[in-house]
Amino acid sequence: MGIISRAFQGRPRDHDENLPPGQYLVHDFPVLSAGPTPRVPLDRWEFSIDTAEGEVHRWSWQEFQALPQETPTVDLHCVTKWSKFGTGWKGVSLDVLMEDVESAAEYALAYSYGGYTTNLPLEDLLDGKAWIVHEYDGEELAPAHGGPARLLVPHLYLWKSAKWIKGIRLLNEDWPGFWETAGYHNYGDPWREQRYQGD
Amino acid sequence: MIRRLAWRVATLTEIRQETPTARTLVFDVPGWPGHLPGQHVDVKLTAGDGYSAQRSYSVANGDDGERVELTVQLVGDGEVSPYLTEVLEVGDQIELRGPVGGWFVWRPHSSPPVLLIGGGSGIVPLMAMIRSRGKSDTPFRLLYSLRDPGQLFYARELEKVTAGIEVAYLYTRTAPPDAGRAAGRIRAADLVAYGWPPDTAPDVFVCGPTGFVEATADLLIELGHDPAKIKTERFGPTGG
Structure with a gap:
């Protein structure tokens, strides 16, 4: 425990075991992005998975929509301290997208329309832990929140859930992404409060 | 490590x-x-x-x-x-x-003109850039959007800014009589009148509430600014 701030009381304690350390609960849905919001027309949208071995798997919007859909309800944790509980999404599990992908890669780099990138171990995308989502709260996903489609990896800080996702590159070596090269933690586990490099 | x-x-x-x-x-x-x-x-x-x-x-x-x-x-x-x-x-x-944060930063050795666009308390990191400009000859322009004159931060300091920094105030609700611009949200005409033309390839920093940043970044792109040159920092409606 650090120094005590004189006369600071804070909000009534929630004692919420679903709230990671250093986070507070919000009920709206703040927007954080590093640049302008890209606009991606659906007839030009595509999503790819490129393997380290040079194979490319590609889906058009229609093909992506035809895949089995899931509706995960998850808690979100943003590195800027807010958390939001019980958010409802619709999209395709990465397990479905990776079904026919063969690769020995251990790392993944998600890349987006607009140039954003973020890296994570491949295993963090598998076994029901990650989705490409295109609906939020029953509505099509708004551009400011990453529409037409974004990655959703709720067990890591939200910057890992790349908005405006364009593809995932599988890599044999870890390749730090946008925030990971700008001082943020390489992995970003909210429960271990891995906000910044060295945390 | x-x-x-x-x-x-x-x-x-x-x-x-x-x-x-x-x-x-x-x-x-x-x-x-x-x-x-x-x-x-x-x-x-x-x-x-x-x-x-x-x-x-x-x-x-x-x-x-x-x-x-x-x-x-x-x-x-x-x-x-x-x-x-x-x-x-x-x-x-x-x-x-x-x-x-190593992204929304101005590095004093960078040379293109700088366009700062702040909404409300979004002025704060932009003020750090103005204060860091020092004797640099990089020309700065600041567009400061605020509800009314009573919301102005750093009033005396902005009044005295030196040559090389131009400041335009964009009042959204109530403008003083001598403002020379009707009160209202930021428009393309403001960016044309007070910003840098896209062909000067300025480094652009936009900071403020989400709606302000979204609208401003869209206007900049419509005017022909390169999205890769526009850095943004958004505040959600939720804050501290």
Whole structure:
């Protein structure tokens, strides 16, 4: 425990075991992005998975929509301290997208329309832990929140859930992404409060 | 192994009231490693029972030894900002760590013209850039969108800015009689009149509430600015 701030009381304690350390609960849905919001027309949208071995798997919007859909309800944790509980999404599990992908890669780099990138171990995308989502709260996903489609990896800080996702590159070596090269933690586990490099 | 950003004890040495609901807090932070204009810090307050709350704030001053200035706007239902704007007194201590963020920063050696566009308290990191410009010959233009003249931060300092920095005030609700522009939200015409033309390829920094940043970035792109040259920092409606 650090120094005590004189006369600071804070909000009534929630004692919420679903709230990671250093986070507070919000009920709206703040927007954080590093640049302008890209606009991606659906007839030009595509999503790819490129393997380290040079194979490319590609889906058009229609093909992506035809895949089995899931509706995960998850808690979100943003590195800027807010958390939001019980958010409802619709999209395709990465397990479905990776079904026919063969690769020995251990790392993944998600890349987006607009140039954003973020890296994570491949295993963090598998076994029901990650989705490409295109609906939020029953509505099509708004551009400011990453529409037409974004990655959703709720067990890591939200910057890992790349908005405006364009593809995932599988890599044999870890390749730090946008925030990971700008001082943020390489992995970003909210429960271990891995906000910044060295945390 | 990269060293963890340590929590440091910050002692409040000075308060400057900017508006009735915002004030600048000047801290002395022994061991502060320095910062770039545009970076932010995490502030941690701890209550007597060990409960603590953290929030992020942009640094308002240029790199200045162990001195760190934050300008904090009161958020009505906030948890941390009411304490920082109404309770904290000179001599009190809080904890902070940083600097954080290597993207929304202006590096004084970069040469293109700089276009700063701030909405409300989004002026804070842009002010750190203005204060860091020093004797650099990089020309700056600031478009400062604010509700009415009573919301103006850094009034006296902005009045006195030196050659090489041009400031335009865009009042959204109530404009003073001599404003020369009807009150209203930022428009393409404002960016044409007070900004840099796209062919000068300025470095653009936009900071403010989400709606303001979204609208401004869209206008800039419609005018022909390169999206890759536009850096943004958004505040959600939720704040400290």
